[in-house]
């Protein structure tokens with residue numbers, strides 16, 4: 386299975402067994418073949434990718450140590466790429482071409498990666514289904530009538546469909562683990578501060594992080610090593626040293642203590658998801674891990690807290706799209722007068738989609754005088770209680786396990802008219818963001834109908850290594866990651 390793993394492809398390029406150009410051509414051919422049904426990309430960068438691959442092939446000696454040599458990579462369309470259109474799937478940024486690269490993009494390219502395109506996502510990363518994209522939803526490679534998840538749906542779909550063995554997503558409230566789980570790939574959201582956010586189009590700055598989608602846990606470790614570490618351009622990026630993550634993959638989980646919050650994973654979880662979760666726990670226990678019951682008493686409040694904090698920060702972050710500084714500007718509506726506020730109003734009315742508007746309004750409301758204490762401040766206080774629950778759990782366990790999502794991929798349109806139902810689906814993912822903790826989703830089975838299911842592990846701050854070690858040991862004992870959707874083999 387070296388064909389579509391990073392470890393396999395980069396190894397082949399380093400030894401000269403394959404050229405970066407042939408790998409890039411293959412990725413682009415797969416992209417072309419699947420794009421009409423998946424719609425995973427907003428922008429394809431074929432010429433840029435081939436030029437870059439050719440440059441790598443011209444100087445093989447330079448890339449002998451490069452961990453991602455010649456590896457095709459898909460970037461979520463909210464990561465700035467110099468000279469390459471970056472829209473965050475919003476009309477308001479439809480023509481925006483950034484003058485600089487995000488730090489992660491620089492680091493990935495320095496490690497040898499070849500950017501093949503920018504992936505579809507929910508507008509400004511707000512959503513759980515990709516249906517909030519101004520360009521229409523990406524689709525799930527396992528069932529084209531279903532969502533690939535969100536907001537990084539295109540990245541997860543591109544990974545699952547075998548287009549790029551590495552895709553990059555951003556995560557504010559589960560946008561990496563959730564689509565990874567329902568597309569059957571590995572997704573890792575690092576600790577807040579572990580990876581620089583410089584050049585990531587901001588949604589909610591105290592929650593946003595960038596992380597990889599990959600086929601295997603080992604590949605996630607390779608990518609994290611390439612992108613983690615301090616960046617002077619992001620004041621929240623931490624100086625904590627970056628451990629050699631691949632060294633953590635010993636295959637051994639004996640003695641690892643895995644916390645199971647039984648109280649949380651009861652009601653509301655799909656029967657097949659619950660069964661796959663129990664089987665994954667049993668498999669970890671068979672391998673020598675110890676299962677320990679833990680309590681996260683404030684976890685049930687994570688959804689309301691998240692949707693207060695995230696909308697508040699979004700309303701502030703999105704104030705910058707005013708028709709003056711970025712992309713689109715529309716003239717004032719007829720009769721509105723030729724003044725500046727009328728131009729702002731018409732640009733924002735036409736540039737933002739309905740979900741983004743809903744969140745700006747909610748966020749403005751919870752920050753407004755008279756309501757700030759009742760909503761925003763209260764949410765921040767409960768956020769601290771959620772964090773303390775995890776601190777207490779981590780006195781007794783090394784990682785906390787839960788299903789990544791309460792259900793498998795739902796049908797496109799199924800929750801479209803009911804935003805609350807959509808928000809409730811984030812029940813297992815948002816608390817890791819609120820607490821700033823790393824979270825990883827690894828494939829742990831399929832429903833009878835063939836839809837992927839994910840196991841989520843949440844770890845201590847800066848302890849991605851334990852998550853990677855446990856998930857890798859689990860993955861070695863299963864064959865879930867070797868399954869491919871039919872569309873991947875075309």
Ligand code: GLN
Nearest residue numbers: 510512513557558559560
């Ligand atoms: N689904 C969540 C939301 O709609 C999380 C999105 C994200 O992590 N970017 O806000």
